[in-house]
Amino acid sequence: MARDPTIYTDPKTFRPERFMEMDPEEAELKDPRQFVFGFGRRVCPGRNFADANVWLAIACITAVFDIRKSRDADGAEITPEAYFSSGFVSHPHAFVCDILPRP
Numbered sequence: 001m002a003r004d005p006t007i008y009t010d011p012k013t014f015r016p017e018r019f020m021e022m023d024p025e026e027a028e029l030k031d032p033r034q035f036v037f038g039f040g041r042r043v044c045p046g047r048n049f050a051d052a053n054v055w056l057a058i059a060c061i062t063a064v065f066d067i068r069k070s071r072d073a074d075g076a077e078i079t080p081e082a083y084f085s086s087g088f089v090s091h092p093h094a095f096v097c098d099i100l101p102r103p
């Protein structure tokens with residue numbers, strides 16, 4: 001559902017700002033939290049806990065670290081290819097990046 005091109009333009013591109021370009025009603029309707037935790041009687045009971053923890057983790061990490069593309073020996077940015085493991089739970093393969101304490 002999150003990759004349905006009739007709902008999200010260019011769905012495989014990571015572009016979270018797409019939601020800021022929508023009007024508030026459309027953004028609410030297309031918020032992935034509306035469906036990633038399931039529906040109805042079997043909806044995920046941990047959804048609020050999970051959502052709050054992801055928000056807290058990202059807020060704490062980005063408050064103290066700058067995360068950027070690494071640079072090669074010539075100083076050019078390295079844009080990693082996005083590869084994901086397949087299986088029940090998919091993980092990104094290892095990639096290079098720079099994580100530095102914020103000044």
Ligand code: HEM
Binds near residue numbers: 042051
């Ligand atoms: C980002 C994190 C999470 C995602 C994306 C997620 C997603 C889901 C989904 C899609 C379901 C199936 C709903 C259905 O059958 O329609 C589910 C079920 C469930 N989740 Fe989560 N979940 C997350 C985190 C958690 C956490 C943190 C807990 C517990 C602390 C939890 C506990 C459960 C349980 C117990 C069920 C089974 C509910 C039932 O079958 O009645 N989940 N989750």
